Amino acid sequence: AQKVTQAQTEISVVEKEDVTLDCVYETRDTTYYLFWYKQPPSGELVFLIRRNSFDEQNEISGRYSWNFQKSTSSFNFTITASQVVDSAVYFCDPTGGNQFYFGTGTSLTVIP
Amino acid sequence: KAGVTQTPRYLIKTRGQQVTLSCSPISGHRSVSWYQQTPGQGLQFLFEYFSETQRNKGNFPGRFSGRQFSNSRSEMNVSTLELGDSALYLCASSLARTQETQYFGPGTRLLVL
Numbered sequence: 001a002q003k004v005t006q007a008q009t010e011i012s013v014v015e016k017e018d019v020t021l022d023c024v025y026e027t028r029d030t031t032y033y034l035f036w037y038k039q040p041p042s043g044e045l046v047f048l049i050r051r052n053s054f055d056e057q058n059e060i061s062g063r064y065s066w067n068f069q070k071s072t073s074s075f076n077f078t079i080t081a082s083q084v085v086d087s088a089v090y091f092c093d094p095t096g097g098n099q100f101y102f103g104t105g106t107s108l109t110v111i112p
Numbered sequence: 113k114a115g116v117t118q119t120p121r122y123l124i125k126t127r128g129q130q131v132t133l134s135c136s137p138i139s140g141h142r143s144v145s146w147y148q149q150t151p152g153q154g155l156q157f158l159f160e161y162f163s164e165t166q167r168n169k170g171n172f173p174g175r176f177s178g179r180q181f182s183n184s185r186s187e188m189n190v191s192t193l194e195l196g197d198s199a200l201y202l203c204a205s206s207l208a209r210t211q212e213t214q215y216f217g218p219g220t221r222l223l224v225l
Binding site for chain 2: 032033035037042043044045046047050091101102103104105
């Protein structure tokens with residue numbers, strides 16, 4: 001079974017600051033995928049990124065970047081130059097077996 | 113392409129009643145998963161259906177059930193509602209395999225009085 005830890009329950013930053021959301025997971029699977037989802041106040045989860053456990057190359061997409069380190073079982077997410085619209089709950093989800101396991105989420109508030 | 117739709121969006125029920133929620137996946141998606149989200153428990157997996165068969169099931173009592181139709185639309189039923197069933201119920205669809213990206217609907221917010 002998977003276990004996901006998003007130790008940061010709530011984070012507040014001032015607009016334009018950079019912020020990193022941490023995700024640490026446990027898995028017995030040798031092959032798995034890692035996802036990040038964003039849940040704005042409207043409630044609908046929005047897919048952000050999907051990574052294969054074999055691919056440890058870090059990725060940048062606009063203001064978003066992800067740091068995947070298999071050796072430490074971490075898949076951290078960084079928002080550069082945060083904006084008010086980034087305010088949301090962010091969920092990390094490692095899935096390798098037959099179920100989806102979500103972390104408890106990190107609530108990010110960007111203060112204008 | 114239309115996204116995942118869920119009906120109804122809001123629902124108020126009383127204890128002991130039953131409720132049925134509906135989810136229409138993205139066209140072409142054959143897997144539908146259901147989640148319960150509450151402030152205390154976070155996002156918890158209920159079950160997943162693929163090709164009209166329940167493929168995976170989370171740790172919920174038998175009062176929670178579901179089904180999937182041949183057009184991939186899915187329904188979730190909760191019988192004998194309890195106050196603790198008040199939650200946001202989210203449906204997600206994906207192409208086929210469990211490890212595919214999930215696309216979520218807006219959710220059904222259920223309040224049990």
